[in-house]
Amino acid sequence: MQAKGDIVDTAVAAGQFNTLAAALTAAGLVDTLKGNGPFTVFAPTDAAFAALPAGTVEDLLKPENKDKLVAILTYHVVPGRYPSGRVAGLDTATTVNGAAVDITAAEGGVMVDGANVVTADVTATNGVIHVIDKVLMPGS
Incomplete structure (x- = not known):
């Protein structure tokens, strides 16, 4: 499938990444992910953010x-x-x-x-998005 937009536009158009989009805006990372890249983004869904403890987002x-958000x-x-x-061939x-x-296939x-990667290989003009069902926390 031919990519139509960059990572941010593709995620916004998908409709299940409103929290991620808001977080990217708050963190000042929108312009970065609209840049040349390429980037691979493990994108948590709105449901993944909603599963965090109340008040976290x-x-x-x-x-x-x-x-901390960045x-x-x-x-x-x-x-x-x-x-x-x-990705499947990597350990980390x-x-x-x-x-x-850590990556486990x-x-x-x-x-x-x-x-879990619930949808893989969502292509964008400047990279690829893999949809995940949990928000990743560094150091956890």
Whole structure:
């Protein structure tokens, strides 16, 4: 499928990443993910953000917590284009945050730090999005 938009536009158009889009805006990362890339983004759905403890998202969106929000969001981004076939062959990947995520491929599925990839290979003009069912937390 031909990509029509960049990572941010593609995620917004999908309709299930409103919380992620709001978080990227609050963190000042929209322009970065609209850049040349390429990037691989493990994108948590709105349902994944909703599963966090009550008040977590609201707290993270406060201006005083921008650094923590940036650290979390950049933990979901790997520099380079990693389609699912390439991701499945990895044990770890170093994120833009600097920390590594653990990758496990088993029984036709891929997990990233314990989150399931529920939709792989959503193509964007500047990278690829893999939809995950859990928000990844660095250092957890």
